Amino acid sequence: MLPDFAYTRPTSIKEAVKALSAANARVHAGGTDLLGCLRDEIFSVDILVSLGRLDSLRGIRQTADGGLRIGALTTIADVAENLLIQKHYTALAQAAGEVASPQLRNQGTIGGNLCQKPRCWYYRGEFHCLRKGGDMCYAADGQSQFHCLFGSGDICYIVHPSDTAPALIALGAKVRIAGKRRQKTVPVEKFFVLPEDDVQTETILAAEEIVTEIILPPPPANLKSRYRKVRARRSWDFALSGAALALQFDDSDVVRRARVVLSGVAPIPWRAPAVETVLTGQALTPAVIARAANAAVENAEPLAQNEYKVPLLRGMLKEELGAFG
Amino acid sequence: MADEHETNDRKGVTRRQFMTRVGVGAVAATVVGGPPAGRAEAAQVMRPGEMAKITLWINTRRHRLLVAPRWSLLYVIRERLGLTATKVGCERGECGACTVLVDDRPIYACMLLAVEAENKKITTLEGLMQGEQIGPVQDAFIQHDAFQCGYCTCGQIMAAEGLLRKNPRPADEAIPLAVSGNLCRCGAYPQIFKAVRAAADKRGDQ
Secondary structure (H helix, E strand, O other), rough: OOOOOEEOOOHHHHHHHHHOOOOOOEOOOOOHHHHHHOOOOOOOOOEEEOOOOOOHOOEEEEOOOOOOEEEEEOOHHHHHHHHHHHHHHHHHHHHHOOOOHHHHHHHOOOHHHHHOOOOOOHHHOOOOOOOOOOOOOOOOOOOOOOOOOOOOOOOOOOHHHHHHHHHHOOOEEEEEEEEEOOEEEEEEHHEEEOOOOOOOOOOOOOOOOEEEEEEEOOOOEEEEEEEEOOOOOOOOOOOEEEEEEEEEOOOOOEEEEEEEEEOOOOOOOOOOOOHHHHHOEEOOOEEEEEEEHHHOOOOOOOOOOOOHHHHHHHHHHHHHOOOOO | OOEEEEOOOOOOOOOOOOOOOOHHHHHHHHOOOOOOOOOOOOOOOOOOOOOOEEEEEEOEEEEEEEEEEEHHHHHHHHOOOOOOOOOOOOOOOOOOOHHHHHEOOOEHHHOEEEHHHHOOEEEEEEHHHHHOOOHHHHHHHHHOOOOOOOOOOOHHHHHHHHHHHHOOOOOOOOHHOOOOOOOOOOHHHHHHHHHHHHHHHHHOOO
């Protein structure tokens, strides 16, 4: 049985924001991450604010400019199965299809996938770690095989658990946020917070703010995108390492623009500008692919037990770049 | 035949029953197998431990019952309604033993609050029965010996049923993926895949 809490299900975004302004209130979207956190007592909650009645936050619609709007409550399964997303934003459909298990994809939402809590076993276990307001990180000298290679700031070594976020960043998506004032729109890339900026939070959301919508720009001509996730088993597992690649080619198969965002290797979805630089202006020859894969791991800082992620990431990128055709 | 089943659990009723429906009669008038469309009510707050009366549509029957906000759908299905085909496993969304269909899609009943399932169409394994007759997916599991200890079986069947409701003619590759959210520690997977294949083919023939 879960610990006790109050519960409300507002009928408008405005009401929801108001309800979230109460002390220790939390958003309930799909609930798959939230209920796990409550059961494990990672945090407590005084009142759950369910978004279940906000039907306007469901569904996928084309925008006037040819882009796409995905309501924050759209399930991961609906994102994975959407034909427009499969065709024009392939990396996102692939990433959504790789999330958790079929049941969790049917219940989990795209907004919730961006707002989920990390899976570090110290954070999820009975350890009062930095991220929970304690005074030390247990992964630094502890069991670190699933921890990060980049971006820890030597503070906290979580990896961001989302598959869809790297794909959204590679595709230049924005996130729409409702709060006390007017709605604001932020690039998904700017949505996440590094440990050095605030070790106790993963996103820029204030307590009363709600992700309402994801906005994808119109797909540029000759854009090809892919998402690859490497994990120990085909279902449930989070990425040991992964990559969202969005490459725009010219007519002679030269990469004009590249966006490469890694998953499973940093506390936030990790943009890899060094890889993008290697790829830009080049055709994907074996030599270019090898250089790009090497560039991805150049500044990796493995811990005692996650060094395997370095060759894994390099090899995975080689395979994925080789698969663009 | 769909009939109305009233379950009024009066144990633990506290001061006020927030979220209590106004106009229960209007709901009763539409009791034929499924939740009514388009309901809008003002937001109310259920306090911790407080019970609220909600409507759950399970296997085409309407249940009115009192629930606390923290109760999972799994708890309500088994402990309040006595529908015990849905099994308790990990209670953390990792094993699939509690799989039920919500609006024809498989979900883990342990990871869904009962209050969140209000007015959705819920199907448990009992709902696949046709009277005393077992349904085609259940039958295929028996014919293909698709279990050993049987604890995960109801969840496996519900995951398979969800697949076939969405995709009546699944490719072979779709079957392992469809039950990939359900653990079988006995390792009956080859038989499970065969059973789902057979159930799909039988449906296709009809």
